[in-house]
Amino acid sequence: MTYSLELDNNSNSTIKMKLYRNVKNVSDLRQKILNRTLDCCIVKPSLIVDPFQIVIAANKAVVAEKLTTKSIYSEILFNLSISKNITQSLQKFGIEDNEREILVVVIEKEGTTSNFENVLRQIDGEEVNMLQLKELTNVEEVKKVYKLSDVEFTHLSVLNSVVSRIAGKEFL
Template sequence: MHVTHELELFPEYSVTQMLFTDVKNAAALRKSAMEGQINGALINPAMLVDPFQALVAANKAVHLQKAGKMKTRSLLSEIIFNLSPTNNISEAFRRFGMSDGDGAVHVVTVHPREDMSDVDTILARVEGRQVPVGEISTFTDVPGIKKVVLCQYIWSM
């Protein structure tokens, strides 16, 4: 149900994506992530059309971390920030990060290629039903995404 990809430019790392629905402990998960107890970026799946978006964001985050050019404090927050078309970190978290009342979450974790312990920890902590990552488009909020893109276009004019 989860999908793991090796990063071509950084073969020592893998990115694993998991998708959950009927999540009952969103607030606790968010708090755990903010306290560093969960090694995963908690993303609002309504703002994604395809899991490839998260894979690209994770790849860029690893690249920026290696180059010492991250704009946020952690690799996981950099993943969420890289999903946003704006340079506003708080706006990126508000739109693309998980909220306390969310019933679904897309989790992205970057880990050493052979170490799946972070995945096991996340699977044990999420109180929800895991669904195939390929079903992410069923959660997509097209009007919400259009609003983000349109606002960015207007601001860039």
């Protein structure tokens, strides 16, 4: 199941996401991303509470007048983090060679050729329903990464707290 949503109206962009388990070629995918031969972002699902979390990070990236990182996809990973350290953000939210679950993210601009299917063809894994994301989320790790207090955790939804951190990153 593909999660698809139009981003900011002025951006003419759509975000598309798919969740995979038991991926056998993560190392190859990671290398292709580093070599810029695979045009996408692959995120660790263990740190994602809801697809909306990625939508917020992606929307910030597409409306930014100037990127902090080298590409729209590294900008999404950077925006997911509350850290202003690019390397730390990419390492925290990007995939490592030993990952087996991945969340694939592609941004498509209106009027351009779709890259999404090309990216998906290169994944050797089991596509699963996006609803299974909750099973892969490590809430304790999310609390730690986003520095959520116990009081905040009990009074607000984790998603609301995380989205607030992402949206307000430049003000912290």
